Amino acid sequence: MSDHESPELVDLFTAYTAGPDSIGAHLRACAARGRSRDPLLVVTGADMALYPGDGTPPTVLPYRMTNRGFKELAAVSHLGTALSSLAELYHREPDGVWRQDAELLLRRTRRARAANSAALWRDRIDAAALRGREESVAAMVDYACAITERYLLRALAEPARYFNHQTLRDTYLDDGHPETPVSFNRIMVATFFLVGLDTSYRLITWLDERGIDWARAMVVVVGQIGRPTAGVTWRTNSVAGMVLAASRGKLPLSHLYIAPHAAGFATPVDGDLREVRAVEEQLRQLWAGTRVTVELGGAMFDGYPAFDPGDETTGRPHPVTGPGTSALVTEQPVIRAVDDWLSLVTRLRLVMEDPRQLLSGAVTDYAAQQLIAHDNNPSAVTVPGLDNEPYPAFGTASAAA
Structure with missing residues (x-):
């Protein structure tokens, strides 16, 4: 028996939805027209576009592709995970590929260490937020490569002794071992922080220059940002957190939507903004259509309990770690100070175990908050795991062995 649809009832269904001439479509378009003069900020996985409103041409910041030093810092940060992965490979398949992978990592660690220098970070990478810290960053990278090389050898x-998670934690990752005055956990925090610091600095600077009226602003984050399961909530989307920080609390959370399945636009090439302009109306309708449904619910059901985003909002306090607190956390714990290592390292674990999180977002919100607290001056911010740490000079690369 074939499936049957009642054409009359289907017509009734499409009267409200599922078509460009439906009541719902007309309401979305109407709501978008009512917001046509309001600034619309659209964030994709690589770019940020501001549509000022009233037909004014957009401006675009390619924040990801212009993130100087991201891959270099991420390469260092990944060393801890790489060693842990090798330990897991050895544990699971002792006769597998772990040795060739370890030898490849050793060769590339040595090459990276040889290429590292303060001049590299200052003169070639030249990340704005790292200026004045090039010597410290180079020392950290040299130290990270040196202790990784030593561990790999x-x-x-x-392998049975060192490709073991307990040994790796005791002698490389965690604080307290005499051979590693700075634990690699601190280096991971430092590298994540530096990436977040630079990204936040450029985004905040760009947004400040736009002079956005945040009370009227419409903000939508579209498409995939990070791994497929990450960044789909207010609290787990680090770019949304940076925008909220940049607004200095003036952007209402109810004006920020995350639409992971919505299409945005490709990074403009040679200043060609035709595609960016072409999707403005669609994106305005996406935001306004979402907003008008929220408002419609309040009008239809006035007197009933209203929706409360609860712990999803950045306005709610983060959990606090410390003596006597639970061994479990459901969200990133609050960072109480630059040396709050329990919370900082707990965040590293959480972003790996919680598939909703952006891996790079472990401390990005803290970096953005510290920038705002220091008048958007990166040199005034203390970088946990980098500043004031006793990185020793190893001399030549062979000394690490």
Whole structure:
């Protein structure tokens, strides 16, 4: 028996939805027209576009592709995860590919260490938020490569002992081992923070220059940002957090929507904004259509309990870690100070175990908050895991062995 649809009832269904001439479509278009003069900020995984409103041409910031030093800092940050992954590979398949992978990592760690220098960070990478810290960053990278090289050599000689998670934690990742005056956990925090610091600095600067009226602003984050399961809520989307920070609390949370399945636009090439302009009306309708449904619910059901975003909002306090607190956290804990290592490292674990999180967002919100607290001056911000840490000078690369 074939499926049957009643054409009369289907017509009734499409009277409200599922078509360009439906009541719902007309309401979305009407709502968008009512907001046509309001600024619309659209964020994709690579770009940020501001549509000032009333037909004024958009401006675009390609914040991801112009993120100087991101891959270089991420390469260093990944060393801890790489060693942990090698330990897991050895544990699962002792006769597998772990040795060739470890030897490849050793060769590339040595090459990276040889290429690292303060001049590289100052003169070639030249990330705005790292200026004045090039010597410290180079020392951190040299140290990170040196202790990784040393660990790999030992692990290749004694894999059962060193490709072991307990040994890795005790002698490389965690604080307290005499051979590692700065634990690699601190280096991971520092590198994530530096990336967040630079990205936040450029976004905040760009948004400040736009002079946005945040009380009227419409903000929508579209498409995939990070891994497929990440960044789909207010609290787990680090770019949304940076925008909220940049508004200095003036952007209502109810004006920011995250639409992971919505299409945005490709990064403009050679200043060609035709595609960016072409999607403005569609994106305005996306935002306004979402907003008008919220408002419609309040009008239809006035007197009933209203929706409360609860712990999804950045306005709610983060959980606090410390003696006597639960061993479990459901959200990123609050960072109480630059040396609050329990919370900082707990965030590293949480962004790996919680598939909703952006891996790079472990401390990005804290970096943005610190920038705002220091008048958007990166040099005034203390970088946990970098500033005031006792990075020793190893001398030549062979000394690490």
